Amino acid sequence: MKRGTIRTFLLGDAQAGRIVPPSGHTAHLTLFVSAAMAFLAVFALALSLAAGRLADRWSSELARSATLRINAPADQRAAQTEVALKILRQTPGVASARALTQEEQAALLAPWFGTDLRLDDLPVPQLIEVTEGEPGYDAAGLRLRLAAAVPGAVLDDHTRWRRPLVQAANSLRRLGWISIALIGGATAAMITLAASAALSANARVIEVLRLVGARDVYIAGAFVRRFTLRTLIGATAGVGFGMAGVLLLPESSPEGGFLTGLGFQGFGWLAPILIPPMGALVAFLATWAAARRRLKELA
Amino acid sequence: MIELDNVNYSYGGAELLRGVSVQLAPGTFHFLTGPSGAGKTTLIRLCYGALRPTAGQVRVFDTDMTRLDRDQMAMIRRRIGVVHQDCQFLDHLPVADNIALPLIVSGRDVAAEAGNLAELMKWVGLGARADALPPELSGGERQRAALARAVIMSPDVILADEPTGNVDWDMSQRLLQLLVELNRMGKTILVASHDLALIRAAKNQVQARVLRISNKTLQLAGADL
Ligand SMILES: Nc1ncnc2c1ncn2[C@@H]1O[C@H](COP(=O)(O)OP(=O)(O)O)[C@@H](O)[C@H]1O
Ligand SMILES: [Mg+2]
Numbered sequence: 001m002k003r004g005t006i007r008t009f010l011l012g013d014a015q016a017g018r019i020v021p022p023s024g025h026t027a028h029l030t031l032f033v034s035a036a037m038a039f040l041a042v043f044a045l046a047l048s049l050a051a052g053r054l055a056d057r058w059s060s061e062l063a064r065s066a067t068l069r070i071n072a073p074a075d076q077r078a079a080q081t082e083v084a085l086k087i088l089r090q091t092p093g094v095a096s097a098r099a100l101t102q103e104e105q106a107a108l109l110a111p112w113f114g115t116d117l118r119l120d121d122l123p124v125p126q127l128i129e130v131t132e133g134e135p136g137y138d139a140a141g142l143r144l145r146l147a148a149a150v151p152g153a154v155l156d157d158h159t160r161w162r163r164p165l166v167q168a169a170n171s172l173r174r175l176g177w178i179s180i181a182l183i184g185g186a187t188a189a190m191i192t193l194a195a196s197a198a199l200s201a202n203a204r205v206i207e208v209l210r211l212v213g214a215r216d217v218y219i220a221g222a223f224v225r226r227f228t229l230r231t232l233i234g235a236t237a238g239v240g241f242g243m244a245g246v247l248l249l250p251e252s253s254p255e256g257g258f259l260t261g262l263g264f265q266g267f268g269w270l271a272p273i274l275i276p277p278m279g280a281l282v283a284f285l286a287t288w289a290a291a292r293r294r295l296k297e298l299a
Numbered sequence: 300m301i302e303l304d305n306v307n308y309s310y311g312g313a314e315l316l317r318g319v320s321v322q323l324a325p326g327t328f329h330f331l332t333g334p335s336g337a338g339k340t341t342l343i344r345l346c347y348g349a350l351r352p353t354a355g356q357v358r359v360f361d362t363d364m365t366r367l368d369r370d371q372m373a374m375i376r377r378r379i380g381v382v383h384q385d386c387q388f389l390d391h392l393p394v395a396d397n398i399a400l401p402l403i404v405s406g407r408d409v410a411a412e413a414g415n416l417a418e419l420m421k422w423v424g425l426g427a428r429a430d431a432l433p434p435e436l437s438g439g440e441r442q443r444a445a446l447a448r449a450v451i452m453s454p455d456v457i458l459a460d461e462p463t464g465n466v467d468w469d470m471s472q473r474l475l476q477l478l479v480e481l482n483r484m485g486k487t488i489l490v491a492s493h494d495l496a497l498i499r500a501a502k503n504q505v506q507a508r509v510l511r512i513s514n515k516t517l518q519l520a521g522a523d524l
Contacts (some may be wrong), residue, residue: 021391214378214404
């Protein structure tokens with residue numbers, strides 16, 4: 001397809017629009033379906049982007065941090081913590097090591113036990129947050145040294161539970177993108193059906209146009225322009241509703257975890273703007289293909 | 300202009316035309332006659348490429364019509380004015396737009412040619428009917444609108460299939476008059492008609508040759524008409 005051809009398609013002349021008689025019914029259906037598809041695409045997109053953010057955050061944050069847990073009788077806890085911190089600070093590859101304060105530990109447990117909890121009453125282990133440097137430390141060697149000096153220390157480098165979480169987030173993201181692809185495919189199928197129906201219904205008009213010397217591009221253009229515009233308008237409305245829906249989702253908060261992070265963030269808000277042009281592109285290609293096929297059959 | 304060379308045609312069953320050879324030289328006026336069902340419309344459709352001969356060759360403007368692709372065919376059709384037997388209008392568009400249709404589909408600036416269009420509509424006597432829809436027209440008005448559409452691109456050849464069908468004698472004379480005027484302007488004209496009285500009347504105004512289809516073949520009719 002030449003560039004000039006595409007321009008003729010989209011701009012066309014005012015006359016060309018009237019050449020094909022208006023078709024109220026299919027027009028409304030096309031508008032409705034493309035709006036519905038765009039609406040769904042907004043949510044699929046929100047899901048993909050949120051899952052992607054989550055996967056990235058989990059894999060990067062958790063990869064660089066580990067937790068050292070010190071299970072010791074209350075009277076030895078402080079001393080063992082001191083020793084452990086000292087070992088950690090001497091270990092090459094450990095960027096920083098910091099014992100969590102009572103308040104921080106209480107905050108971690110607050111979702112389960114409420115905020116009135118007094119940690120002194122419970123045999124809660126002391127947690128030490130270890131941040132890995134670049135390059136990292138040798139986990140096996142560190143474990144050996146800790147085992148010798150701090151009997152109650154357990155090093156948890158998070159890999160055990162990080163991997164499935166990141167995997168889950170990644171599959172969620174993949175599902176979101178697959179949904180978007182399916183929505184695109186369904187839109188293409190719907191437009192193809194609608195365009196074929198419109199072409200068949202206007203077989204006589206097409207014949208007359210051929211008789212007076214219209215080229216296929218011109219005839220196809222009349223239909224392509226129509227379906228592309230309808231899809232663009234429908235999808236814009238659908239994205240509008242979808243964005244309103246996303247805006248109404250609860251604000252992202254640490255308490256809500258993943259579910260409240262479902263919306264868009266930052267430049268992510270711009271992503272849905274791509275949906276109407278993408279839908280229009282799908283409609284353009286689908287109608288163009290359908291028109292080329294039907295025109296060859298008709299005359 | 301138009302040249303048929305040993306053309307055969309059949310719609311799938313028995314042969315309808317056999318061994319048809321004819322040349323329409325520039326500026327000539329031909330009638331094509333024969334009883335209803337003889338194949339006049341078929342022959343005209345062969346001339347503008349709506350049908351492909353089952354054998355033989357059709358050349359228009361020295362182009363072999365069977366070798367054209369769809370786009371080339373469209374371009375050739377812009378150079379041939381056709382008055383179809385059933386007019387072939389778009390019923391949802393007013394007469395003026397139907398007449399301007401060849402201009403519209405060929406991407407010409409219709410607004411710039413509005414003067415020509417108005418003049419042409421006056422010439423065929425439809426100046427007052429520009430906004431009517433085709434189904435609202437009388438038989439004579441339809442035929443004149445069809446003729447106007449056939450000539451709007453100023454083609455060198457005009458093929459008219461029964462342009463005086465469904466109209467009374469006076470109107471058929473007017474239509475004939477228009478065709479004769481076009482011929483005097485140098486256009487090559489082929490008129491298919493089973494109306495012998497019309498052909499006789501025309502012979503007084505223009506030097507026309509009469510081709511007759513009989514027994515599946517095309518013959519030049521003599522003065523015995
Ligand atoms: N599309 C078609 N398919 C099959 N037969 C056709 C078709 N068009 C015309 N015919 C037949 O071909 C013959 C010639 O038709 P036509 O060319 O229209 O004759 P005329 O114009 O001289 O009256 C007729 O018998 C008609 O029934
Ligand atoms: Mg006929």
